[in-house]
Structures are given as C-alpha cells and as structure tokens.
Amino acid sequence: MSTPTPGTGIYLVANSASTAGRPLADIVADAVAAGVGTIQLRCKDLSAREFLAEATACAEHTADRALLLLNDRVDVYLAGRAAGIRVDGVHIGQKDLPVELVRSLIGPDAVLGLSASTEEHFAAVSTLPAGTIDYLGTGAVRATPTKKDHPTPLGFSGLTSLISQAPLPCVAIGGLGSGDAGEAHAAGAIGMAVVRAICSAENPRDAAAALVDEWTRASRTVNA
Amino acid sequence: MSTPTPGTGIYLVANSASTAGRPLADIVADAVAAGVGTIQLRCKDLSAREFLAEATACAEHTADRALLLLNDRVDVYLAGRAAGIRVDGVHIGQKDLPVELVRSLIGPDAVLGLSASTEEHFAAVSTLPAGTIDYLGTGAVRATPTKKDHPTPLGFSGLTSLISQAPLPCVAIGGLGSGDAGEAHAAGAIGMAVVRAICSAENPRDAAAALVDEWTRASRTVNA
Numbered sequence: 001m002s003t004p005t006p007g008t009g010i011y012l013v014a015n016s017a018s019t020a021g022r023p024l025a026d027i028v029a030d031a032v033a034a035g036v037g038t039i040q041l042r043c044k045d046l047s048a049r050e051f052l053a054e055a056t057a058c059a060e061h062t063a064d065r066a067l068l069l070l071n072d073r074v075d076v077y078l079a080g081r082a083a084g085i086r087v088d089g090v091h092i093g094q095k096d097l098p099v100e101l102v103r104s105l106i107g108p109d110a111v112l113g114l115s116a117s118t119e120e121h122f123a124a125v126s127t128l129p130a131g132t133i134d135y136l137g138t139g140a141v142r143a144t145p146t147k148k149d150h151p152t153p154l155g156f157s158g159l160t161s162l163i164s165q166a167p168l169p170c171v172a173i174g175g176l177g178s179g180d181a182g183e184a185h186a187a188g189a190i191g192m193a194v195v196r197a198i199c200s201a202e203n204p205r206d207a208a209a210a211l212v213d214e215w216t217r218a219s220r221t222v223n224a
Numbered sequence: 225m226s227t228p229t230p231g232t233g234i235y236l237v238a239n240s241a242s243t244a245g246r247p248l249a250d251i252v253a254d255a256v257a258a259g260v261g262t263i264q265l266r267c268k269d270l271s272a273r274e275f276l277a278e279a280t281a282c283a284e285h286t287a288d289r290a291l292l293l294l295n296d297r298v299d300v301y302l303a304g305r306a307a308g309i310r311v312d313g314v315h316i317g318q319k320d321l322p323v324e325l326v327r328s329l330i331g332p333d334a335v336l337g338l339s340a341s342t343e344e345h346f347a348a349v350s351t352l353p354a355g356t357i358d359y360l361g362t363g364a365v366r367a368t369p370t371k372k373d374h375p376t377p378l379g380f381s382g383l384t385s386l387i388s389q390a391p392l393p394c395v396a397i398g399g400l401g402s403g404d405a406g407e408a409h410a411a412g413a414i415g416m417a418v419v420r421a422i423c424s425a426e427n428p429r430d431a432a433a434a435l436v437d438e439w440t441r442a443s444r445t446v447n448a
Binding site: 047052072073075078082083095098101 | 271274298299300303306318320322325328329
C-alpha cells in the first residue's frame with residue numbers, strides 16, 4: 001500500500017487564534033484521535049519560541065498518527081527538527097518565502113504545501129522541478145474571517161473549475177465545515193481543510209469525527 | 225588588524241515601520257555611506273517574501289562595507305544565503321527561537337546577536353558554549369515607541385551597572401540618538417543602536433554621519 005498524498009482527507013488548520021482560549025495541543029489531540037490525517041499549525045499571533053513550544057506539544061499527539069506541518073515559519077520547522085521534534089513539513093502561502101528556496105532549506109523528504117488559488121499560481125507551480133511541492137491548498141471556497149487576505153470566494157463550482165486545471169493534488173479550503181465534504185470531494189479535492197469547524201467547535205473531537213465520517217462516506221460513494 | 229566585535233560603533237536597527245514611507249534600502253544606503261557599521265533589518269510588518277526582498281535590496285549597499293543582520297527570521301537569513309545574498313547573520317530576542325538552535329541552523333561563521341537586558345538573561349548566556357553569541361543588545365535605556373514590550377527603562381546609570389555584569393560585549397539600545405553617544409560609550413557599550421534617530425530623521429544620511437562622528441569622538445576621548 002502506498003502512502004497517500006499529504007493532505008488527503010480531513011485536514012485541520014490548527015489556528016492558535018481560533019481556539020476560544022483552549023490549548024491548541026488539546027484540539028490537535030482531539031482531531032488526531034478522531035482520524036484527521038494532516039495538522040497544519042498556524043500561529044501568526046505567537047513568537048517563534050511560542051510556536052516551537054506549540055509544535056513540540058502537538059508532535060506528541062501527531063507522531064506516527066498524522067502529519068504535522070507548520071505554517072510559514074521554516075525556521076521553526078528547522079529548529080524543531082534540530083531539537084528532535086517530529087514535525088513533518090511546512091505549508092507556505094504566496095507571500096511567504098519562494099517555494100524553491102523553501103524546498104532547498106527543508107530537504108527532499110519534508111512535506112511542502114503551497115496555497116495556490118489562481119491560474120497564475122498554477123502556471124508558476126507548473127514551472128517548478130518535479131517534487132518541489134507535494135500538494136496545493138486551494139480556495140477560498142467561501143469567505144472566512146480566519147484569513148483577511150483571501151481572494152474572492154470561489155464557491156464549489158469555481159473550485160471544481162479551478163481544480164480541473166491544477167498541476168498537483170488540491171486540498172479545498174475556506175469556510176468549510178459540516179455538510180461540505182461531499183461537494184469538496186466531488187469538486188476533485190483530495191482533502192478538505194477546516195479551521196473553525198474543529199478549532200471553534202464546542203466539542204472538537206466530536207466535530208472532527210463527524211467530518212472524518214462525512215469525508216469517508218463521500219470517498220466511498222464516488223469510488224463505489 | 226583584527227576584525228572588531230560585531231555591533232561596534234553606531235548600529236542601525238532599520239525598522240520597516242519607522243521610515244515615514246521612504247524605502248528602507250535608501251535609509252540603509254544613507255547609513256552605510258555615513259559610516260554605520262552594523263545594520264539590523266527589523267521587518268515585523270512584512271511577510272517573509274517581502275523581508276527577503278528588503279534584505280536583497282539592502283545587501284547591495286552593505287556588502288563589504290557593513291554587517292547586515294536580520295531580526296528574528298532565521299529562515300529569511302537562510303533563504304538569503306541560499307539565494308547568494310550577502311546577509312551576515314541574525315539578531316534574536318528572548319521570545320525568538322532558542323539561541324543554541326539558532327546557532328546550529330546558521331552555522332559557526334554567521335553573526336548572532338541576542339537581546340539580553342536582565343541579570344537572568346546574562347546568567348542564561350553564561351551557560352552557553354563559547355562562540356554561541358557574538359554580542360548582546362542591552363536596554364531599553366529609555367522608553368521607546370518602536371518596541372512595545374521592552375522592560376522598564378534602565379537609564380544610563382542602570383545601563384552602566386548592567387553592562388559591568390555582562391558576559392559579552394553589549395550594544396546599548398532604547399530611545400537613543402543625538403547627544404547620547406558619550407554616555408553610552410562611558411557606560412561600557414561597544415556600540416549604540418538607534419532606530420528613529422536615523423530611520424525617522426528628515427535627512428537620514430546627515431543624522432547618521434552626526435551620530436558616527438559623535439561616537440568616534442566619544443571613543444577617542446576615552447582612549448586618549
């Protein structure tokens with residue numbers, strides 16, 4: 001059995017500013033226990049040292065069970081690896097460091113995801129050497145308060161159209177949650193990223209379990 | 225002639241949010257032309273990609289003339305080096321990545337400065353292997369609007385007392401500018417860091433030249 005593409009299934013963007021005051025690592029633990037396969041830590045409000053501490057705490061829950069990716073801060077990833085922490089890679093956006101430099105810094109085995117949501121982004125990705133990027137984060141499907149700078153929402157029809165042109169597997173993102181897995185899967189996404197649907201849920205574990213179940217059913221329906 | 229300790233003399237913290245709308249690289253060019261020996265780029269309001277672009281632009285002015293250090297973002301430093309840009313090191317604070325990890329990431333030849341302004345900070349520095357840190361940034365001498373989280377201002381008497389206990393050469397920082405070089409030098413600092421005194425000056429080059437002249441005279445007076 002081959003390893004699935006990073007980002008497959010339900011993908012939690014664990015946003016330190018969206019936890020309603022609860023420890024981020026607790027929410028990550030709940031998500032992993034519920035079967036979420038990829039965790040991206042997004043800690044724009046934290047210092048590098050605090051981010052590394054969060055990654056260290058979360059790695060205890062993700063190691064050997066889920067992928068742990070860090071948003072933007074390649075140095076926190078490298079420091080974590082140097083300190084022996086099980087972080088698996090980074091996810092970067094169009095305003096972060098250029099992807100080829102990031103790949104050269106993290107090495108060939110680390111997971112590298114890139115936010116790419118326009119035909120121009122896709123064209124740039126197409127010029128990169130094979131293996132530079134593992135998956136694309138594509139959206140926003142809907143408007144979301146989590147990211148202020150997202151482009152005009154695509155909707156599921158826009159997502160479907162965009163993914164059909166994508167040079168790499170896409171994870172759908174942007175205001176997604178309960179009830180969306182079927183449409184995200186049908187749009188061609190390999191995974192569905194959520195932020196508030198788990199981070200801000202009253203019971204993050206139940207919310208994550210329901211999303212994982214929804215995604216699993218969507219996958220079975222199509223593959224049947 | 226041996227190379228002076230990094231941070232010696234007038235040290236510009238080129239803060240991207242303090243330029244009154246002028247290009248940061250223009251201010252850095254002015255400072256280097258006036259004889260400023262160390263430039264630290266502090267770009268908290270910029271993305272990693274924008275920070276790298278600023279470093280690239282500034283390196284054209286600093287290469288072979290002044291040290292170019294980057295604040296906090298070790299990944300931007302590493303990306304710059306990987307891209308062939310002449311960046312010389314990083315300056316980190318107590319909330320940034322742990323210093324030993326940073327040293328392991330940047331290698332033995334890069335310059336590494338650390339903000340350290342209490343006896344507790346000094347005690348932690350004293351436990352580090354020799355060569356981990358090149359110099360300390362010590363302050364705030366005065367309150368400053370540039371950094372919101374600085375400790376209680378030391379004044380020059382507090383600075384003198386603190387530097388007398390420091391395990392490494394100290395660069396004085398915090399609200400310093402015209403007329404302060406004599407007292408900063410007399411306090412035992414190897415250099416004087418300024419932000420607004422150059423970044424926000426009507427004529428950054430003249431302001432930098434006056435500070436360099438002031439520091440040079442202070443050094444000569446003591447050494448005479």
